[in-house]
Amino acid sequence: MDLHPVDIKTLAPEVFRVFGGQPPLLTAGDENGCNTMTIGWCQVGVLWNLPVCTVYVRPERHTYTFMESHDYFTVSVLPPDQKKITAFCGSHSGRDTDKIGRCGLTVRYGAGAAPFFDEAEWVLVCRKLYVQDMVPQSAAAEEAILPFYGEKGGWHRMYTGQVVEAYTR
Numbered sequence: 334m335d336l337h338p339v340d341i342k343t344l345a346p347e348v349f350r351v352f353g354g355q356p357p358l359l360t361a362g363d364e365n366g367c368n369t370m371t372i373g374w375c376q377v378g379v380l381w382n383l384p385v386c387t388v389y390v391r392p393e394r395h396t397y398t399f400m401e402s403h404d405y406f407t408v409s410v411l412p413p414d415q416k417k418i419t420a421f422c423g424s425h426s427g428r429d430t431d432k433i434g435r436c437g438l439t440v441r442y443g444a445g446a447a448p449f450f451d452e453a454e455w456v457l458v459c460r461k462l463y464v465q466d467m468v469p470q471s472a473a474a475e476e477a478i479l480p481f482y483g484e485k486g487g488w489h490r491m492y493t494g495q496v497v498e499a500y501t502r
């Protein structure tokens with residue numbers, strides 16, 4: 334079945350299973366250029382009485398530049414059999430590889446000209462609402478959090494977006 338718009342209230346993904354086993358593609362940009370990368374960290378819920386999705390991006394990612402320069406981002410969950418694509422987009426940078434072309438992904442555009450992929454099982458199109466850097470001073474359980482930083486990379490920037498469109502099959 335084709336990817337088509339759906340009321341977010343009727344979309345009921347099993348988020349712990351999905352985000353654990355089908356890491357989504359986070360994409361930002363527009364018709365003039367965009368970038369995508371695999372993300373493992375993603376939350377959906379309600380904030381400020383709005384349906385929201387929060388993603389976490391290290392500043393060294395090429396995608397970070399697009400997250401900063403654009404007001405919208407998308408989260409595309411690919412079918413479970415597309416693990417080669419999520420592995421590729423999570424281990425190559427758009428700085429030196431055309432990941433979307435190499436993976437044969439078909440770009441569609443949603444609200445705010447935000448790019449997402451027609452091959453997805455479901456998609457959230459999000460308008461940036463709130464942006465904040467994660468900082469070591471806020472780590473309440475240091476043993477759980479600090480191992481993710483240092484040599485592994487910089488502290489993530491959180492982007493909470495209002496889910497303004499959802500698509501499913």
Ligand SMILES: Cc1cc2nc3c(=O)[nH]c(=O)nc-3n(C[C@H](O)[C@H](O)[C@H](O)COP(=O)(O)O)c2cc1C
Pocket residue numbers: 356368369370371372373374375389390391393394395396397419420422423424425426427428489
């Ligand atoms: C399963 C998986 C999950 C990942 N989750 C995140 C994440 O939540 N945040 C992040 O900044 N990088 C994450 N990454 C790393 C980026 O996807 C990776 O560094 C990518 O090559 C960045 O591409 P870019 O430079 O084109 O943005 C993840 C990688 C994998 C394989």
